[in-house]
Amino acid sequence: MAAELGAHEIMQLHEVLTDTIDGINQFQLYRPHVQDPQLRTVLDNQIGFMTQEYNNMVQTVQQQSRSEAIPYRRVKNTSPAYGLKNPSPNxxxxxxxxxxxxxxxxxxxxxxxxxxxxxxxxxLEFADPTLRRMLQQGAINCSEQSFEVWNYMNQKGIYQVPTMKQMTTSTMINSFNMAQMPQLS
Structure with missing residues (x-):
């Protein structure tokens, strides 16, 4: 496959694969510092998934397989806690x-x-549809993993969500009107 890719695609692949290695290594460095079993489970699951996703991308790039992108399991629906409750200084x-x-x-x-x-x-730089989709799914996977971590932090009161007065929120939300559909010829 390498000969079928443009120079910019090869450079982007190099950067994404290096970023993935760095992320896995970073998470492994975090592991000895984790005390909470719930966070350790999230960390271990994410290291495993990131490694599997990396291997899948390498196999696809090296023409060992043309597998589809692997989706990260969805985070359970939870209700975020809104408002500030004695946030700790950092x-x-x-x-x-x-x-x-x-x-x-x-x-x-x-x-x-x-x-x-x-x-x-x-x-956005890829013409190859398989790799383009794999990178798009990778971005979605990172989003899902970040939400899983954010949810943990929110449940523990580490990442609190400030709110505005209801009048301010309503004013901001209601400052938009529906658009008229353009009549195209």
């Missing part, structure tokens, strides 16, 4: 020994957000 750690579950979850969330953007941007 500051950088003085040493790696201070790393805790909040630090790990926040790092995981940031990694997935960046990777989702990166993969979607890379997908």
């Amino acid at each position: 500051a950088p750690n003085i040493s790696p020994d201070e790393m805790d579950d909040r630090d790990v979850a926040s790092g995981m969330l940031g990694c997935h957000k960046a990777s989702a953007n990166f993969r979607m941007m890379a997908s």
Whole structure:
């Protein structure tokens, strides 16, 4: 397949695969710092999925298979907690020994957000439909994984969702009207 791809596609693949390796390695570095069994389960599942997704992409690129992109399992429907309830102040750690579950979850969330953007941007450069779809699915997978981590953080009160006064919210939402459908000839 490599000869059938453009130079920009090869460069994007190199960057995405390197980013995936970096994400897996980053998550493995987090593992010894996790205390909460729930977060450890999320971390371990995501490392496994990221590794499987990486291997799938490498096999596809090296023409060992033309498999479809693997979707990440959907996060269970949950009700997010809205509002601020005594948020804890944050500051950088003085040493790696201070790393805790909040630090790990926040790092995981940031990694997935960046990777989702990166993969979607890379997908826009691909003419090969299989790799284009694989990168698009990869961006969706990162979004689903980030939501899983965000949900954990929200449940634990680590990632709180500020709200506005109801009048402000209503005013902002109601500042839009339906558009008229254009009449095309």
